[in-house]
Amino acid sequence: MSQNPTSTSNFPKTIYVIQHLAFEDLGSLEDIFYQLGYRVRYFEAGVEDLTQALEHDGLTVILGGPIGVYENQDYPFLDQEIALLKTRLSKQLPTLGICLGAQLIAYALGAKVYAGQYKEIGWSQIEIKDLPNNILLPLKNVEVLHWHGDTFELPENAELLASSKYYPHQAFQLGNNILALQFHIEVLEESLEKWLIGHTCEIRKADLSIQQLREDNRKYASHLEQSCAEVIQIFLKQINAN
Secondary structure, eight states: OOOOOOOOOOSOSEEEEEESSTTOOOTHHHHHHHHTTOEEEEEETTTSOOHHHHSOSSOEEEOOOSSOTTOTTTOTHHHHHHHHHHHHHHTTOOEEEETHHHHHHHHHTTOOEEEEEEEEEEEEEOEEOOOTTOTTGGGTTOEEEEEEEEEEOOOTTOEEEEEOSSOSOSEEEETTTEEEESSBSOOOGGGHHHHHHHTHHHHHHTTOOHHHHHHHHHHHHHHHHHHHHHHHHHHHHHHHTO
């Protein structure tokens, strides 16, 4: 990463991260946060109590996972996670959601989350909406990683930031502090092999080429890592401006 960023945060220096699957971690975001002077603490959903993470005054990141927001009968921990998230969002505490995390934010804000008609897995560009100061402008003409089958309606008062060919709601923001990304901005080139192993059943069921996913990762991931750093720094500046 070419940047040599410095942190100007006026909120807690620890970032809490809710993880739903062991190999879906912060990826490139982790190094970005460390370079900005933050500490990172992970919480394992379904194993640990998420109260501390979701009542945190600083930034909380909610990562992806293969389960659906609506599968609470099979995964009862979702009820607590959603209830705590509703309270968190009502206070407009700094929150970033990625993939399942974005779906949880949408659901907690009252929007419908449901299974889509197409499994969107692989690298492609998103349509960045023509908005003043769109936080995702660094991703224009950049391939990002998609890995989802669920989608969501746009929550009330949320601003749509990006769309894709199959799913119109790829990213939204609510005020300065709440950002939800359906796609994976955080993927790290050197770590995707863990995804290819862990998601092998899903990949084969979707009749996708593991070799192609691997090749596309080599082709696109490093550029995404650079753009990801720009996006997250813009987001942190927005939070700090409050």
